[in-house]
Amino acid sequence: MKNVLVIDDDEKICWAFKQFLEGEGYNPTIANSAEEGLRRITSDKPDVVLLDVGLPGMSGLEALAEIKAHHPWVIVVIITAYDDVETTIEAMRLHAFDFVPKPIDLDVVKGVLERAFRTQSVRSTLPVETDSDSPAEQREHRLVGKSEQMREIYKLIGVMASNATTVLIEGETGTGKDLVARAIHMGSERKDKPFVPIDCGALPDELLESELFGYEAGAFTGAKAQGKPGRFELADSGTLFLDEVANMSPALQVKLLRTLQTQEIERLGGTRTLKVDVRVIAATNRELGEMVKLGEFRADLYYRFKRISLHLPPLRERQEDIPLLVTHFLQLIQDELGKPIRGISEEGMKLIQNYAWPGNVRELENCLRSAATLSRSDVILPDDLPSEIHTGHTLTSDSSHLETSLKSVLRGITKAAIAEGSQQLYDDVVTLLDKALIELALDECSDNHSKTAELLGISRTTLIKKIKQQGDENSRK
Numbered sequence: 392m393k394n395v396l397v398i399d400d401d402e403k404i405c406w407a408f409k410q411f412l413e414g415e416g417y418n419p420t421i422a423n424s425a426e427e428g429l430r431r432i433t434s435d436k437p438d439v440v441l442l443d444v445g446l447p448g449m450s451g452l453e454a455l456a457e458i459k460a461h462h463p464w465v466i467v468v469i470i471t472a473y474d475d476v477e478t479t480i481e482a483m484r485l486h487a488f489d490f491v492p493k494p495i496d497l498d499v500v501k502g503v504l505e506r507a508f509r510t511q512s513v514r515s516t517l518p519v520e521t522d523s524d525s526p527a528e529q530r531e532h533r534l535v536g537k538s539e540q541m542r543e544i545y546k547l548i549g550v551m552a553s554n555a556t557t558v559l560i561e562g563e564t565g566t567g568k569d570l571v572a573r574a575i576h577m578g579s580e581r582k583d584k585p586f587v588p589i590d591c592g593a594l595p596d597e598l599l600e601s602e603l604f605g606y607e608a609g610a611f612t613g614a615k616a617q618g619k620p621g622r623f624e625l626a627d628s629g630t631l632f633l634d635e636v637a638n639m640s641p642a643l644q645v646k647l648l649r650t651l652q653t654q655e656i657e658r659l660g661g662t663r664t665l666k667v668d669v670r671v672i673a674a675t676n677r678e679l680g681e682m683v684k685l686g687e688f689r690a691d692l693y694y695r696f697k698r699i700s701l702h703l704p705p706l707r708e709r710q711e712d713i714p715l716l717v718t719h720f721l722q723l724i725q726d727e728l729g730k731p732i733r734g735i736s737e738e739g740m741k742l743i744q745n746y747a748w749p750g751n752v753r754e755l756e757n758c759l760r761s762a763a764t765l766s767r768s769d770v771i772l773p774d775d776l777p778s779e780i781h782t783g784h785t786l787t788s789d790s791s792h793l794e795t796s797l798k799s800v801l802r803g804i805t806k807a808a809i810a811e812g813s814q815q816l817y818d819d820v821v822t823l824l825d826k827a828l829i830e831l832a833l834d835e836c837s838d839n840h841s842k843t844a845e846l847l848g849i850s851r852t853t854l855i856k857k858i859k860q861q862g863d864e865n866s867r868k
């Protein structure tokens with residue numbers, strides 16, 4: 392039975408609501424004050440409450456706060472004067488589900504109730520997943536993901552944490568390079584020493600140089616009278632995290648390489664050589680190897696970094712991690728917003744899983760934060776998700792992601808071909824692709840040749856020829 396509690400001091404309105412709700416198949420109960428309403432919530436456990444804001448005694452907004460504090464899962468719909476913006480905003484802040492303006496239009500009430508019960512039914516299918524044993528700050532820096540690729544990353548982090556060599560972390564924007572750099576530091580013997588990050592993309596060259604190496608008094612106009620230690624000095628016996636390292640100028644790259652080799656620095660304008668013990672972790676979202684080919688990054692520095700490197704996979708290549716990340720972020724976000732978020736509807740989850748996430752984990756996190764903020768209940772519905780999730784690059788339609796995924800597969804094939812000394816890589820790959828694509832297309836079109844040819848954009852004759860060729864090859868093998 393769908394239980395609805397009406398809290399309103401106007402007996403005529405209550406009577407009208409009761410008739411209407413019974414007529415619509417709901418099971419209404421009535422309370423004429425906030426205090427009585429709160430008692431009824433405990434005894435009758437309604438799913439939805441229609442709450443008038445202008446009540447004698449305890450006000451509707453106070454009652455709303457009280458309900459949300461003790462019964463966060465109850466959906467509360469506020470009945471308010473049309474133009475009362477302040478009450479509207481305050482009620483939103485207190486997590487009201489929706490509003491019904493006065494004078495009451497029963498069609499509006501009907502629509503709101505339908506939506507409210509739809510939300511309740513979605514919610515009842517969601518598991519309650521809490522993670523309350525670890526404190527919020529620990530959860531914030533935790534790496535989440537159980538995919539094969541992430542498990543590989545955890546292993547690498549462990550290996551890298553056990554020594555102090557220079558490390559390069561590569562990966563698209565938002566894949567977690569920062570988080571991984573911190574994890575390597577926190578797993579290492581240096582964990583109680585400083586972790587000093589610097590964004591090499593955010594500073595102009597001269598400034599970056601003085602930030603990294605420090606300067607002596609009078610090194611340049613505007614230099615502080617007492618000089619200033621650089622980040623290398625500040626990170627002594629700890630870890631220096633060079634973020635966006637691809638943005639460093641060639642001159643600075645030379646200086647960095649020298650420092651990595653000698654573990655010695657000189658402040659700008661100084662003559663003393665300082666010995667430092669710094670573990671360097673560098674990160675980039677660009678293809679450093681490509682940059683080396685184009686002469687934009689020094690090969691010697693690249694190879695020094697590359698010896699121990701870790702490539703963070705884009706989110707679209709480890710979709711199975713998405714539900715875990717969603718649960719993780721919703722937990723963080725509900726603490727941050729002080730608003731209970733139980734989960735995401737099945738349809739919402741489908742959209743999230745079908746989206747290509749060009750901004751990776753960061754984009755997912757931001758999307759959930761905005762959805763949770765906008766959501767009028769504790770369940771995120773498709774409507775709460777940003778428009779690009781509905782219309783943007785989906786995994787199936789976006790060719791640039793297809794290209795990236797294909798490249799990663801082809802890289803393996805190419806390496807194998809080099810190892811085998813193959814001289815027909817092109818033919819092999821094209822044949823392979825042709826065969827796979829035709830098989831898939833036939834499968835999708837239930838072996839109907841005309842439909843398959845149409846889908847592929849080739850003639851039926853060509854298709855049949857290709858099928859025959861492939862059959863012949865198979866029988867030769």
Ligand SMILES: Nc1ncnc2c1ncn2[C@@H]1O[C@H](COP(=O)(O)OP(=O)(O)OP(=O)(O)O)[C@@H](O)[C@H]1O
Nearest residue numbers: 533534535563564565566567568569570676752753
């Ligand atoms: N595996 C993960 N588990 C949990 N949170 C993650 C994970 N990966 C990334 N995040 C979160 O996503 C956000 C972006 O991650 P991070 O800043 O580490 O990305 P990045 O690779 O450094 O991106 P950019 O290249 O833009 O600097 C952060 O809030 C981070 O906590």
Ligand SMILES: [Mg+2]
Nearest residue numbers: 568569634674
């Ligand atoms: Mg980063």
